[in-house]
Amino acid sequence: MPMWLARFDFLAREVQDLLISKGSTFKPEEILKAVGSVLFKIQGFKREVANLDTNSFYLHLVLTLGSGSGILICIIYMEVCRRLGVLVKGAEVGDELLLWPLVDNLQECYKHCTGDRRCYFELLAFHHPAVLFGSNIGPSSHSSFEVPMLNFATNKQVVGMVLSKLKNLHWKDACKVRPGYALTDPLHPLAQVKSTQGDSHELAVGALLRPKSLRLAIMASERLRLLCPHDWVLMRDHGLLLYHNKRYGEAVQELSICAALAPSGDRHMLEHFVEKLHLLHIESSWSSLKPPSAPSTLA
Known part of the structure; x- marks a missing residue:
């Protein structure tokens, strides 16, 4: 954490030095332009378009390497602007953030976005609002910020977006040997029938998962x-990750709570799966008494 803060402070000082060298009056639009110049031209920060590398979602790596996901670049941009007295908020648009400066003369700020926008913001997550919402949108004062289509993300929501992406990417890497295998596949009724019958194809899934990537997904x-x-979907996913990691006792506890909160259609499926987990938990406690060659008929 201290390293992150020191890096943000350094970038803010770089922007200040640039503004002073140009005789700036530190207007918000001048600050925004200078932040873009320092980050994307002088420091060489760039956005990874594919967003498939987990390293692109760890802030210390992005600050060190200068390359990362759009949302992490947005966080850096917002933090530098905040240190210079310009508050920038982000609205969730898909998996990205639409950055929005909270300044009175917002239209002046977006003059820099005309023409070749890459010379100002080299990241797809920072759009002129008209690109997404039509040419008539674009508040020019604080009083018009309450636009129904723009719901600014809280810090908690931004962190949640990053963690969700990391979880999904680490899971995808964990089951790379079996592409297309979804985290929720074991809940499918057909999968549960095959598992109960000892289907060898289903039994192989756990053995094929990459342990390190699975642990990172769980973290x-x-x-x-x-x-x-209290999010039952996150409970479900976490319980299934624990199940794949053979932490059956914890998975039973997590999915039992999840089943109580889930909608009726999902509740029945989860309750049936929890019954299976109870048996797996009992069987795993007996594993030390079983011959090493004895296969499980439940996992």
Whole structure:
């Protein structure tokens, strides 16, 4: 954390030095332009278009390497602007953030976005509002910020977006040997029937998962659960990650709570799966008494 803050402070000082060298009066539009110049021209920050590398979602790596996901670049941009007295908020648009400066003369700020926008903001997550919402939108004062289509993300929501992406990417990497295998596949009724019958194709899934990537997915999921403790979907996903990691006792506890909060259609499916998990938990406690060659007929 201290390294991040020191890096943000350094970037803010770089922007200040640039503004002073140009005799700036530190107007918001001048600050925004200078932040873009320092980050994307002088420091060489760039956005990874694919967003498929987990390193692009770890702030310390993005600050060190200068390359990262759009949302992490947005966070850096907002933090530098905040240190210079310009508040910039982000609205969630898909998996990205639409950055929005909270200044009175907002139209002046967006003059820099005309023509070749890459010379000002080299990231797809920072759009002129008209690109997404039509040419008539674009508040020019604080009084018009309450636009129904723009719901500014809280810090908690931004962190949740990053953690969710990390969880999904680490899970995808964990099951790379079996592409297309979804985290929720074991809940499918057909999968549960095959598992109960000892289908060898289903039994192989757990053995094929990459342990390190699975652990990293669980770590991201744990932090998501702390952010949103009553979200049943996050409970379900976390319980299934624990199941794939053979932590059956914890999975039973997590999915039992999840089943109580889930909609009726999902509740029945989860309750049936929890029954299976109870048996797996009992069987795993007996594993030390079983011959090493004895296969499980439940996992």
